Amino acid sequence: MTTNGTGDVIVAVSDGVLLLDVAGPVQVLNDAGGYRVRLASLDGRPVRADVGISLSVDLSLSSLDVAVDTLIVPGYPRHELGTVAPALADSVRRMASRARRVVSVCTGAFVLAEAGLLDGRRVTTHWEACAEFAARFPQVTVDPDAIYVRDGPIVTSAGGSAGIDLALALVGEDLGEDRARAVAKYLVVFLQRPGGQSQFSAFGAVATPSNATLRRAIDLVVANPSGDHRLTTMAAELAISERHLTRLFRREFGMTPGRFVERLRVEAAQALLESGDAAIPTVASLSGFSSPETMRQAFLRVLGVAPSTYRHRFRLANDRAAPDLQIRGM
Template sequence: MPGLSAYALLMRSRQVVVVGYDDAELLDIACVTTALAMANAIGSARTEYRTRVASPGGRPIACGTGLTLQSQQSLQRLTGPLDTLVVSGGRGHVRAAADPLIVGHVRRLARESRRVASVCTGASVLAAAGLLDGRRATTHWRFANDLAARHPEVTVDPAPIYIRDGAVSTSAGITSALDLTLAFIEEDHGAELARSVARDLVTYLQRPGNQAQMSMFTAAPPPDHGLVRRVVDHIGAHLDGDLTTDALADVGGVSVRHLTRLFLTHLGRTPGRFVRDARAEAAAHLVATTSLPMPSVAARCGFGTAETLRQAFTSRYGVPPSHYRAARTGKPR
């Protein structure tokens, strides 16, 4: 971390570095740089972000999308103090995490930065540098198990779209970098500027970090198991109905024990847990996109009462539904 005198100099402009490498994901980088540039344009009287993209040797970054991004700084020659250090993810993250040059310089620069962050699979580089040891972290849901297996000293949570653990933050897949960057802008300059940036980017006003990164209804369908898919379809179509495990076993024509085994094998959750998650996801959608009163949301999603909804929602998202609505819409609770 930079000393006080160095930090005072740093605060004249917020020096931000985004680290890229071969096969990095262009969106991982652009979500950060574009949001910060927009903050500069809208909040011209505030402390500006001065953002640079750094790469090994300052070489152009051949992104995984097939486009080439010009680097502005050699990673080896980069020195602090920095306000924010961000490591991007992408197809090349495994090679980057195994590259002692990249890992070593990320570790060095982290010591000279006020805060450190990763986008998507960039978490693997932070983990390789030891920056996630003893911390809770997230990454793209598809790679969470791999990160946990490679780094058992890290508590990997694949659910949230971003996690902030002290001065180190990790975000989930690709565009969640935008949510994390908006959170940084709010921390630095207040909620109004963050909301103005979000509006200009035509994106969510701000998703809470503990919002699940993968919705039940946009996730990949269950594996090719007809019975599991049939029961899941029934759940989605009857959220306000009887979805006890006994009732679902009747829908599938199997025993409770066999249905539970199938759900654990193909979905990684018991039927009861899947139902609770599905109802919470549906409630989150209604809370964020409608003005329905909470009792109506609760009834539509099978929670029965607004209090039951509040308890389940808080357990799932860490905030009551009224707070969630306010965060998503920018309207007072």
């Protein structure tokens, strides 16, 4: 699994760390087995999480001088990053040189950037912090829509539960997809939202396919949702029979290619509804639906709400969240 066979994972923490960013990945790795996960603070003393809970710490970052497999840097409320990121940067930079891979959760990407580990790389962070991150670190390319992004030995993830998606991906990489799937099932979470999938996704129930042909099929639809993705066209593009393609989709996803395409088109429509004021007919056309009514029926099947209702709820949720996010710094 690792370069040294120990599966050592260090989680670098400081006061104010977001509890979910620590608990989610740690729970996944613990349940997977094969990892030794330890928390480390700058001075080896306990830290207090953002919700007021005290977290015991195993090690001091300043005195840690051993090689580890994975270094995880969780996130912090944005108003605390100006203090936390510079304080952790030196220790994280030093530890990163001794780690096989370095992982950030949520705004932990700010710490990695402060440490100079992200220059010239593509990363992601919590959607609310992406604009600020891009302004502060122009030498880093930010993908505001991804759940997690891998660039060489650096893996960054979005906020909150995205840390769980990322940890499951790491387990799949280290111990195999069967182990990751078992952990996901035990934790009653989906395995796994593809890393490039929208942070606001209705398609999280579908696992990343292990089959290369299916990955190509997904790429075809994502690249052009409004294109011709009928079974006959897709099978010809992939150079396989319609029967075999249908069998692959049913085996991997439990649905027909047509239903799969419908779900990806719903997700494309979600992004358009969230990001602008385009009229419903325009959204339907750009997303590959033959009419607004066809899109409405697809939304009802996949999400349980109509497109207009989805747009309204999304904006209402943002309006309600804004004061809370400002108070809590996220």
